[in-house]
Amino acid sequence: MATVLFFEKPGCINNTRQKVLLKCSGHTVESVNLLAYPWTTENLEPYLGAKPISECFNRAAPAIKSGEVDPLRFTREVAIAVMIQEPLLIKRPLMKIGDHHLQGFDRAALSKLISLEPLQGEGDGEKSSSMCDMNTCPHTKNTLRNKPE
Numbered sequence: 180m181a182t183v184l185f186f187e188k189p190g191c192i193n194n195t196r197q198k199v200l201l202k203c204s205g206h207t208v209e210s211v212n213l214l215a216y217p218w219t220t221e222n223l224e225p226y227l228g229a230k231p232i233s234e235c236f237n238r239a240a241p242a243i244k245s246g247e248v249d250p251l252r253f254t255r256e257v258a259i260a261v262m263i264q265e266p267l268l269i270k271r272p273l274m275k276i277g278d279h280h281l282q283g284f285d286r287a288a289l290s291k292l293i294s295l296e297p298l299q300g301e302g303d304g305e306k307s308s309s310m311c312d313m314n315t316c317p318h319t320k321n322t323l324r325n326k327p328e
Contacts, residue, residue, distance in 0.1 A: 180205040181293045186213040186226075186273035194272055197284045203297040213271055218263045220256075225280040226273040232258040235282060237270045 183201055185208050187194035198208045227235045235258065236243060236250040243250065248268060253261060262269045274281045276292050289295055 180207065181276050182207045182209060183293075184209050184211060184275040186211045186216060186271065188213055188267070188271060191271070193284070197272060200295060200297075201293075204293070204295050205298045206293060213269060213273065214266045216266070218266060218269075220259050220263070223259060223263060223269070226275075226282045227259070228280070228282065235262070235270055236268055240265075240267050242268065 183206050185194075185198060185201070187198070187210055189212055198210065201208050232253060232255045233250040236248075238244075238250075240248070242248040242265065248261070250258070270283055272282075272284060274289075279292055281288060281292075286295060
């Protein structure tokens with residue numbers, strides 16, 4: 180079983196559900212407050228990876244939903260600086276598992292690193308299968324889901 184360093188927004192329903200799945204699968208979860216962590220470019224960049232920087236923003240953040248912040252207008256360097264200044268803009272969770280850094284709860288990517296199957300007696304199949312969408316905030320309407328691709 181793995182130890183997962185889990186950067187979260189305390190009180191976030193999805194982060195809580197994600198941690199439950201990890202724990203039920205036998206992993207140790209070390210929770211860290213993403214909003215209070217002393218971010219630097221050097222310690223944030225590995226979580227963002229090589230994906231387009233606009234995909235690294237938390238689309239449910241109030242500043243993005245209001246249009247105050249447009250993730251498409253930033254260079255990578257400026258975007259990282261903005262996220263460091265306002266960590267609520269960082270798409271979460273951020274996870275470190277061994278030498279691997281991940282952003283967002285991508286079950287497929289996680290399954291390549293660790294098991295996400297509940298240990299016997301740690302949960303039931305119905306409960307774990309109902310936890311399919313581990314990214315969309317249940318408190319907001321995510322208009323991106325309704326856009327054609």
